[in-house]
């Protein structure tokens with residue numbers, strides 16, 4: 001058997017959009033094979049075809065040289081391929097054991113047996129999670145491990161990991177890679193999707209690049225220069241990322257917090273952000289940085305402390321009040337707080353300006369479209385047009401719509417949480433550039449990110465550890481220095 005997995009000459013259309021155009025992939029047995037491409041290149045569409053969730057309009061899929069099962073035979077698909085998605089498929093209201101086994105029981109559920117089988121399964125795959133814990137209480141990393149164990153328990157020897165590291169911090173990524181290496185040694189074949197090209201070099205042996213719905217290249221990773229990989233993705237020679245020099249921030253404070261505490265998340269936090277300043281928030285997953293940022297954006301209410309936005313004191317935990325005070329935000333969880341899938345790109349991206357675009361609460365569709373078109377251009381959103389529902393966009397492009405919404409009202413205070421998660425290399429620059437532009441125009445921004453590269457645009461980075469700000473690091477840090485503070489090794 002030459003290839004464990006083959007997708008040949010696949011074409012898939014959604015109405016006027018061709019998501020895959022005679023594209024394909026060939027993955028050798030036991031290999032970890034990367035699939036990369038810009039947002040909207042067709043990666044997720046290939047995943048849905050390789051997992052049997054969608055049928056191609058043309059082309060075929062083979063596993064170990066044999067034709068893929070029929071579309072209705074879900075069990076046969078599950079025995080051949082499993083996918084761990086960035087967005088969890090685990091049901092939060094059920095226990096881990098129920099998530100692992102419920103849909104495999106007969107009509108009568110034997111609870112005791114279910115729990116013990118779940119414990120055995122978790123032990124087999126060395127997943128240190130309580131089988132009786134509620135899945136909703138698990139962290140991102142633990143949930144992912146449960147999903148991997150569930151995937152393997154169906155007997156699949158081919159696993160697709162679709163942007164698994166997008167919501168993990170550094171140490172968790174390392175633990176995932178250790179697990180992936182162990183799986184590879186056991187002969188498991190993997191397809192790995194990521195926008196982090198350094199990860200591709202670290203964990204994969206070969207890489208396939210899709211661009212504009214087509215296959216453009218497959219190469220062994222070891223002999224592929226980084227520049228060539230980026231050029232294949234973007235279709236142009238790589239431009240050197242330029243480091244912008246912004247003016248020094250003014251004295252005007254646009255966002256301020258004093259004595260903020262939220263039980264179990266953070267304690268005694270104070271910070272102030274000036275007009276023209278980007279303040280980074282860094283720390284591990286348990287550092288409290290996301291909880292703090294959510295409080296600053298009005299998504300959460302602190303137990304004590306005070307927040308001022310442009311000199312006003314919006315009601316804590318009241319998002320509309322924060323928006324009215326001049327704040328814009330990009331939430332961590334875009335699927336819940338970020339966009340309304342059935343509404344169009346224009347409707348989603350112009351939501352906060354509805355008051356302004358038309359008088360007396362009426363929004364003129366024409367003005368909404370004009371503003372939306374402008375944002376689509378500025379942020380390079382790949383869409384059929386402003387009227388397309390966001391649900392039809394690729395993950396990274398939906399994230400850009402969330403970003404557009406945060407910026408559309410020219411906010412004077414911005415809180416952005418992991419804004420480049422799931423966004424391709426080139427678009428990252430566009431999004432971070434948009435934050436810098438807003439700051440140049442006089443806004444102040446808080447930027448929370450797990451990615452050190454994102455934090456480079458910050459004037460200073462506040463590092464959090466166990467719920468407290470432990471250090472204020474000025475521009476000019478090295479990765480090593482920042483990581484040492486984040487991990488509590490050095491203060």
Ligand SMILES: Nc1ncnc2c1ncn2[C@@H]1O[C@H](COP(=O)(O)OP(=O)(O)OP(=O)(O)O)[C@@H](O)[C@H]1O
Pocket residue numbers: 014015017018019037038039040041042043044045046382383391392393394395396397422424
């Ligand atoms: N259900 C759908 N209806 C209409 N268009 C769709 C649908 N699903 C995908 N598309 C379109 O197909 C194209 C490919 O999308 P796909 O999700 O495969 O991209 P991707 O490479 O996974 O992107 P990302 O890196 O942003 O996740 C996009 O233009 C997208 O808008």
